[in-house]
Amino acid sequence: MKIKLSLFAVLTFCQILFAQQKDTIASQEKLSEVVVTGQFEPQSIKKSVFNVRVISKETIKQLAANNLSDVLNQYLNITIKTSGEDGRSTVSMFGLDSQYFKILVDNIPLVSDTGMGTNVDLTQVNLDDVERIEIIEGSMGVTHGANAVSGVLNIITKKGGGYKWQIAATVQEETVGKEYALFDKGRHIQSAKIAHNFNENWFINVGGNRNDFAGYFDNREGKDYDLNDGLRGYTQLPKQQLVGNAILGYQKNDFKIFYKFDYYGENVHYYNPILIPQDNYPFPETYFANDRRYITNRYFHHLNSNGKLFSKLNYNISVSEQKQERDVEKFNYQIETGNEFDNQRQTYQSKEVFYSTGTLSNFFDSKKVDFQLGYEITNENGFYDATAGTFKDDNQQLTDIRRKFENYDIFTVAEINLTDKFSIRPGIRYSFQSYFDNQYASSLGLRYLFKKGLEARASVGKAYRTPNFDELYTYFVDSNHNLQGNPDLVPEQSTSYELSFKRSCLLNSGAQIANNLAVTYMDVDDRIDLVMTQATPTQNYRYVNINKYKMWNVSTTEQYSYKNWNVQVGAALVGISRKLDLAAVNVTSDDKFLYSLRLNSNISYNIPKWNTLIALFYKYNGEQQQFVAGTDTDGSTKFFLSEIKPYSWMDASIRKLFFKNQFEVTVGARNLFDITSVQTIQNGGGSTGGGAHASGSSDLLLGYGRSYFLKLTYNLNFN
Structure with missing residues (x-):
């Protein structure tokens, strides 16, 4: 760890020296990107009090990204967690899982199984019509409400275009590790979209996407394997996804309005490794299996209007209705014939959400306040x-669970420009809750612009996370298990602090340099965890507001652009302290900080003569540690240190344009280091027992190894 700390110190020191370097000519500011997340109105990043990170459409193209998981794999402070059981990918930021991170589409939280904007399956977020992605790290409870604890991600979709007609069609073929065939192996993607400006006021965009992931076999043999040796099925489940979207918009002068519709459909197939024999005497024995598929349908409606009231006030109002249903279809699959029989389908999860948000601003004829x-x-x-899952109602009766959650929030944010260089932004939100006690969030942001392009920002924010369905109502009890939710849980409370410095300049050589240094501290109280409430005669577990979480993060990003080169390097040192408490046995974990080093970089080179762009992306995730409960040699419960080994991830691509930029070809590879899983070593054997000096190990699934892709896009634009 000393070597890692020294490396990080050198990077940070270089950052500070680099930021202090004097230009040979007067500083010329590069045109800033426009951002909307957390702002009063669209404005440049430089004017934002928040430290906003932007993933551009160009970066999305270089990665040949089809969904959000493809992009965030390369983000410095984000870890992607993949499940081979259901094919889901979720985000973890600063060691906090996806329940603390909010994902929005045009400022509307995206509905998921257990949350509103949280616990979103990244593979279900299509990027075909995305203009850019904006990320703000840290508590954003004032502007974005519940569960915006570790940060928010806002996907800004494309609206209208510069041509009367824009037509595009894409075909993308990928291997899944070494596996590929035209239909039953690999990943096969097709998409099409059309945009039309009727006149200077009206526009419409329509698009569709099909993503067929044929599953990852690895050491499995697929659905038609007829030996009862446990090898039937897939390591990662096959899934088919269909996406459709449309947006109709009108704009004139200061008035804008649009209606957006999205449909998402998914089928995930589970093939049971256990075969059931059928006695067909005197014919050879045949087999069938109890299989199932999970079917998801999601509908998203969004109506937005923004403009001016009374020729002065700026307003922005959105109304959204979302509905998601998840069905399970159980059936028997005849191995020899490939036929299904005894199909039974039922809806096991449904959520319908009405959501609306709106703001008024520009109350004063002043640039100061x-x-x-x-x-x-x-x-x-x-x-x-x-x-x-198995649930209990308020009367402790086993039942299906139907619940209605409502919250009505009001918030206010002020922006005070004391001078042209110094801005203050205080804010507060109060939330009237139907199920929990009323909640509040607050924030204070500061921004100061120094000479020579140096920008300084500081912020403090309070946010809260509300318990999810499983934490409130789960009831799973049999002869070996006793796991219960807790309807008396209260929301978690968090406070975060961030200090950042940013500098960009243009040298007389034509090179552009940008530096960003940020320090973040976060503290979460009343953290909800599953704890042992009884040790004997059976071990009982229950969700309880009991634990604490603290986090330090120091990160730096350096960007250098010169002629046809663009280079970006980032580093982050993350320290996490978790205090875990096992109430039943009166055992508490060590709460010392455990540190992990993260690095990322991307390099691109443009060859104008060939109309070609070459890009390389790299990310390093250092060793991660955490305390877990285990059994000592004397049978007592103790906490032991679990370690996730370091690993690296690299993607590369070459993109070339043909025929006056109408035809685009992208070829590349993901996961060049061929990572499928990373080893987790647990000293003490964890909950499975073992001595204090014994060590157990397991593998954490990360991906399906090195894969290659070819993407062909045809664009036709005309007036």
Whole structure:
């Protein structure tokens, strides 16, 4: 760890020296990207009090990214967690899972199985019509409400275009590791979109996408394997995804309005490794298996209007209705014939959400002071049956669970420009909750612009996370297990602090340099964890507000652009302290900080003569440690240190344009280091027992190894 700390110190020291370097000519500012997340109105990154990170459409193209998981794999402070059981990929930031990170589409939280904007399956977020992705790290509870604890990600979709007609069609073929065939192996993607400007006021965009992931076999033999040796099925489940979207918009002068519709459909197939024999005497014995598929349908409606009231006030109002249903279809699969029989389908999870948010700003005819008034309304109707888990109602009766959660929030944010260089932004939100006690969030942001292009920002924010369905209602009890939810849980409370410095300049050589240094501290109280509440005669577990979490993060990003080169290098040192408490046996974990080093970089080179761009992306995730409960040699419960070994991830691509930029070819590879899993070493054997000096190991699934892709896109634009 000393070597890693020294390396990080050198990078940080170089950052500071680099930021202090004097230009040979007067500083010329590069045109800033426009951002909207957390702002009163669209404005440049430089004017934002928040430290906003942007993933551009160009970066998305270089990665040949089809969904959000393809992009975030290369983000410095984000870890992607993949499940081979259901094919889901979720995000973890600063060691906090996807329940603490909020994902929005055009400022509307995206509905998921257990949350509103949280616990989103990244593979279900298509990027075909995305203009850019904006990320703000840290508590954003004032502007984005519940569960915006570790950060928010806002996907800004494309609206309209510069041509009267824009037509595009894409075909993308990928291997899954070494596996590929035209139909039953690999990943096969097709998409098409069309945009039309009727006149200077009206526009419409329509698109569709099909993504067929044929599964990852690895050491399995697929669905038609007829030996009962446990090798039937897939290591990662096959899935088919269909996406459709449309947006109709009108704009004139200061008035804009659009309606957006998205449909998402997914089928995930599970093939049981256990075969059941059929006695067909005197014919040879045949087999069938109890298989199932999970079917998801999601509908997203969004109506937005923004403009001016009374020729002065700026308003922005959105109304959204989302519905998601997840069905399970159980059936028997005849191995020899490939036929299904005894199909039974039922809805096991459904959620319908009405959501609206709106703001008013520009109350004063002054560039010095402004404030924003806002509201948020969320009405969730959720349904889970016993297929999704076993639940108890308020009378402790086993049942399907139907619940309605509502919150009505009001918030206000002020922006005070004391001088042209110094800005202050205080804010507060109050949330009227139907199920929990009323909650509040607050924040204070500062920005100061120094000479020579140096920008300094500081912020403090309080946010809260509300318990999810499983934490409240799960009830799973048999002869070997006793795991219960807790309807008396209260929301977690968090506070985060961030200090950042950013500098960009243009040298007389034509080179552009940008540096960003950020220090973040986060503290989470009343953290919800599954803890042992009884040790004997059986071990009982229950969700309880008991634990604490603290996090330090120091990160730096250096970007250098010169002629046809673009180079970016980033580093982050993350320290996490978790205090875990086993109430039943009166054992508490060590709460010392455990550190991990993260590195990332990307290099691109443009060859104008060939109309070609070459890009290389690299990310290093250092060793991660955490304390886990285990059994000592004397049978007592103790905490032991678990380690996730370091690993690296690299992607590369070459993109070339043909025929006056109408035809685009991208070839490349993902996961060049051929990572499938990373080893987790647990001293003490964890909950499975073992001595204090014994060590157990397991593998954490990360991907399906090195894969290659070819993407062909045809663009036709004309007026």
